[in-house]
Every structure is written in structure tokens, then in C-alpha cells.
Amino acid sequence: MKTRLALLAAALMLSTSAFAQPVEGGRANVVIQPEPPSLMMGLVQNGPTQMVAGNIYESLLRYDENLEPMPQLATDWEISEDGLTYTFHLAEGVKWHDGEDFTSEDVVFSVDVFLRETHARLRQSLEHVESVEAPDDHTVVFTLKQPFGPFIGIFEAGTMPMIPKHIYEGTDFANNEMNNTPIGTGPFKFEEWERGSHILLTKNEDYYEEGKPYLDEIYWHVIPDAAARAVAYENGVVDILPGGSVENFDVERIANLENSCITEKGWEYFAPHSWMWLNNREAPFDDARFRQAVMYAMDREFARDALWAGLGQVATGPVASSTRFYTDDVTQYTYDPAKAEALLEEMGYDGEPVRLLPLPYGETWQRWAEAVKQNLEEVGIPVEIVSTDVAGWNQRLAEWDYDMAFTYVYQYGDPALGVSRNYVSTNIAKGSQWNNVEGYENEEVDRIFDEAAVAVTPEERQELYTEVQKILVDEVPVAWMLELGFPTIHRCNIKDLVTSAIGLNDGFKNAYIEEAE
């Protein structure tokens, strides 16, 4: 019996390896949109930079689609019982692209010196950190001031990229010449960048993970027009379209082409969550019944199906379903114009017109604003759409000069990192469009978010976050719209492209190209 099982297992292993043996070689042709301003990920962290530079730079961990940590530069790690000490053991034999050894000194320099100065989002999390130490070349110890639940979730390449100490120590980081030829530990090296045309990365032959990467090159095509990007894919010029590179109207058509595959995975860590800011400071938005009426009046399923090609899902509240500590045990706002009208009637709304600021990111968002305007007008709220460019949109939100405004925001896996910032009253300040822009104030909510961030066990945190989600969903400080779906479209014979919660941003170390059938 035992031998038979063993034989079976061996046969299975043989057969799987025969089918899924990664193929070496080949070039991945990918669209990059828009062209990144820089590839130095320690200085610049916008979307396209993270996508290209995610192949060059790495962090200590990666995350699977349930946001569980997986090894990267750290092979294993321990968290002390009291939640105050995090010990990471680094991989052996890791070299920077220029041949120098990667050691724990680089980690301490990256976190404590470089990123603390340059990376605003990480800096906030680092405020919980008492010290970062390197007891030996392959061990790093983080000591926290108090427990901080989301801490294990910040070791992602875009949040905490490892920066070479031997190149940057003691220099002016922003003006270091090496910023143009980035050096990392990742599976691909920077080769050339012709502005307005392409970025070329080549295989890192000395990569520390055995046999990886499989591809020889990654060629990023800069194509500024959405229709031209679609044509480039159809003509075989590019083989991979990252999320958002073609218009939503085109997604279905392109995904149905021969040998074309589509996946919504790889966005779990970011969980792009869209909503309308409602300016809680002024009438009629200062009345919770009005805000609830807005929720009931919107046909969000229609928006998903007609505008987002059926991708993504209707948001139930402030936390996205892929983010930790999500609960759907909250009041549901299904499309119900009659209920909206009743609420408006009850509060005695006088039909005063409101302004709506669309997100100036192109067609889909403009159409979406038009659809919402129509939804609201049908329950008796006159809406005037105000057009702006990106700069005007930023400015109006930062100055609180709006009634309703579209936006979408990343959640970074944990409510303490990407949710509470939009609802706690301590985060009300002019000048930013990512803080508590709506001006919502609730002491109870403040207290729960504070407690939940530093609670030690996940169970405690879940309980607190469930409570706060219930309160927020009843009060509707902002009008949640959709958990956005940004599908990656690629040739089906390109395998293992998306293998983690940050998708294409995680680098192409596992990807390989099979012979097309």
C-alpha cells in the first residue's frame, strides 16, 4: 500500500513537472502607461514606477492573495508574543546588480535612513518603530514602541524597497546620479530607457533564487493613446496589458481574442476602493439622511456592468472585501429610489442643487459622473457637474471646495494603513486629498480606530473593526461606490504572471512563455 502510494506520488510529480516545467528564454512585451517619471522606487512610488521597478527592487516579504506573508529577501521571520519584536533572517548569497553583497546593513540603511527621509507613507508606519538593528550580517530586528497590528503587512516592494547602502550612504538621495541606472537585488536588471519609446530590463543571471527568472528580457512599451494600446495588443506588438491600459469598453472585445486571457487577481493588496466624497460640513450633506438617500439613489450594479465591463464589485462599506478585517454584516444599500425619496421627504430637503466633481481620469469616470447625476436627479436632487483637470481636482479637494467628488484610494491590506486615515477626525487638514477630506467627526469612531490599530490579537482587531464598519455604514460619511476591477490581459501562453497580491508590481520572476499552441 505504502509503495503504491509512493509510486503514485512520484508519477504525479513527474506528470506535473512534465506539464508545468517553466520554459527558459523569451521576451515579455508589456505596455506601461503612463511613462514613469523615474525608476528609483525609493524616491518615486507612483503606479507605473512600481510596476517597472518591482522587477529591479525587492523587499523582505511578498504577500499571497489572502495577504499572508511569503519569503523574499527574508527567508523566515519571528514575531515575539507581546507583538513588539520582529526578527527577520535574510537569504544567503544575495548580490546587488553591481556585484556587491546584500547584507542586513543595507536593510537598516534603507528603512532607518533612506526611506524614513523619502517615503511619506512608510514614515507614518515607522513612527511605531523604536529601533532597527542588525545583530549580524543576515539578521534584522525591528523593535516597536507598542504593538502595531498591520506591521507585518508593510514589507512589500513598493512600501519598503531595499536600497543599496554602498551607493547612497552620505549622498544627496534625490540628486544621486545612480538614480538613472537603478541598482537593486531583483530578478531583472535595468538595461536602457529611451524616453517616450521603451524601457528594457534584462535577466539577472546571478539571481539568488535557483533557476529564476525564466525570461531573458522585459520590454516596456510606452504608448500614450488607449486605442493605440489596444491595437498594439491585437497586432501582437505587446503581449501583456496591465490593468487600466485599455478603455473598459474594449476589455471584453480584447479578452475574447484568440489566445487571450484575463485575470482580476493581483490587486488584493491595493484593493482600489472608489467612493464619492460628500462634504459633511455643509447642508444638505450635514444630514445623515441625505447621505443615506444618495446611497439608495445610486444604481451601482449598473455602473459596474455598463462602465466597468462587469469587473469589480459593489462596495458594502469603508473596507474592501480583500482587505483584512472586512465584514459584510452591515446595512446594505441596494438600489432603491423610493427609499431615497422617502428619506429626502422626511428631512425636508428643499431641492437645493449640488455640485459634482468627476475624477478627470478619462472616459469611464466622466460617464460614471453622468450616470450618478442622472440617478440623483431621478430622486429629486439637482446636480451640476463641474469639469476640472487633474490639478483643479486636487486643488478643490485640498481646499474643501466641493459638494460631491469622485475618488479612489488604495487600502494596502489593512484598515490601519489604508482606511482609518479617511475617517478619523485627527486627520482633518486642508492641503491633502487623501485624508479625512469629507470632514466627518465622530469620537466613537476615532476611539475604535485608535484601539484597533494597536490591539495585539487579530481577534480583538476583528471585533473592533466590525463595530466601526457598522457605525460608518449607517452614518455614510462618504458614498462608497465600487471595489474597482483592473483586469490584467495577456496571451494565455504566458504563465505565472500574477502570483501575489500586488500582481504585476511584484516582478516577473515566476513568469515564463510556453510555446503557443
Added chain:
Amino acid sequence: MMGDFWKRFSRNRGAVIGLFILLLVVVVAAIAPLLFPDSPWRMVQRPFLPPFEMSEYPLGTDTIGRNVISGLAYGAQVSLLVGLVSTVVSLLIGIPIGALAGYFGGFVDDALMRFTELFQTVPNFALAIVLVAIFEPSIYSIIAAIAIVSWPPVARLVRGEFLSLRQREYVEAATLSGQSHAAIIWRQILPNTLSPIIVLASLMVATAILLESSLSFLGLGDPNLMSWGYMIGAARTVIRQAWWLSFFPGVAILLTVLALNLIGEGLNDALNPRLARKGK
């Protein structure tokens, strides 16, 4: 007089057809709320419904299920409104400047004409885009922008007419009889320049409609008004899936602009009979 005018106008068959099309557009615009009581922004059917499939929506629906034919009817209102108002505004700027320059000549002429050239040297459309972008797109900023880029030809035309008319005997007679400058400009010369102005104005309405459509196409239209240019602009990205979304508003713009041009030609024939006959 009126009978004469009509006789000469109707001799140009194109002009009559143009007038007929324009009247049709005007009527549709006027009774749009009766024909389509629902807002043109209302999502009434599934998106991308092709034309001629449901009798209720003969021209189909757009990317989010709005009735295309209703959009066309309401778009006619916007196009005609923008065309007419912006032309009137540019006449109000152009005629006084041209009249003063042509009548007084000399330094006044030089100053006003250099000022006019300032506007003429910048390409029309580029200037209109800049103006609308600065003042944020709305029906007012669009009308203002179109008027501001359209008046220089009016000023030049009126100046030319004044330059030649002020040499005539009846003007000299008026001067001798002690009439004021204002009276001479207003009562003696201006009425005699009306014919070319009317012809020019009819063409300007057509140009204004095209300008408004182009602005809306680029996303610089009034976001609260359904216009033909907006409809085409919104349909541009889906032209391969849904040809009808850009085709019908395109036809509407084409017919309206063509009609106005035909009418302009007819007016020219009717108002300047000698010129017209020479042409033929």
C-alpha cells in the same frame, strides 16, 4: 422689396433646401421637450442597443444606455443656441470696432486694426481651447470663447465697407448738414453695410456650431448639456463597436452646417444681385 428678395433667394435651389433643413432643425430643437419628455441623460435601455431594433429607440442607445435620438434633439438646442448667441456677441464686438476704424481712419484705424490683428495671428481654435480651459467649461465660457475668436473678420469687413462708403456724396452731404459722427455712422453708413454683414453672419453661425462641436468633442463642452460634439467625443473610443454613436450626430452637424452655408450663399445672391449675376 420683400417679394423681390424672396424671388432672388428662391432662384438658388440649394439655398431653399438649406432653409428647409435649418427650419427642420429649429423645429426639432423647439419641440424636443415635447417629443422626448425624458432627459436625454436618462439611461433608458441596455447600453449599445443598435439602431432600428426597437421602435422606441430608433437610433439605438449609447455607451451607458441613453437614447441617441433624444440626445440629437436636445443637442440641436445647444448647437443653435451657441451658434446664434456667439455670433450676435461677435457682431457686437466686431461692428463697432470696424466702423470706428473705417470711419475715422488714421491713428484710430491703425490702433484698432493692430489690436484686431493681435487676435487674428493666433489660430482660432487654439485660442478658443485656451480660453475655455482657463475659465472652466460652461455654456457661458464657450459662447464667450467662440465670440472672442470670431469677431476679427467682422471688424475687417465692416472697416472695408466704411472706408469705401465714407467717400460717397451722401455722406459728405450729411457731414455738411452738420450731423454728428455718431448719427452719420449709425443712420447713414451702417444701414448700407448690412447686406454683407448678414451674409457673413449666416456663415459665422455655421462656424460657431463647428467650433462648439469641436470643443465638446475634446471634452471641453458644458458637462451639463447634451451636445452633438459631446456625443461624438464620447463615442470616439467605441467607434469600432458602435458606429451609430458617432455617425448620427456627425450627420446632424454636417447637415446643419451645410444648410447654413447654402443659406449664406442664397442670401448673398438675394442681397447683392449684381455681384451674384457677375459670378454666373
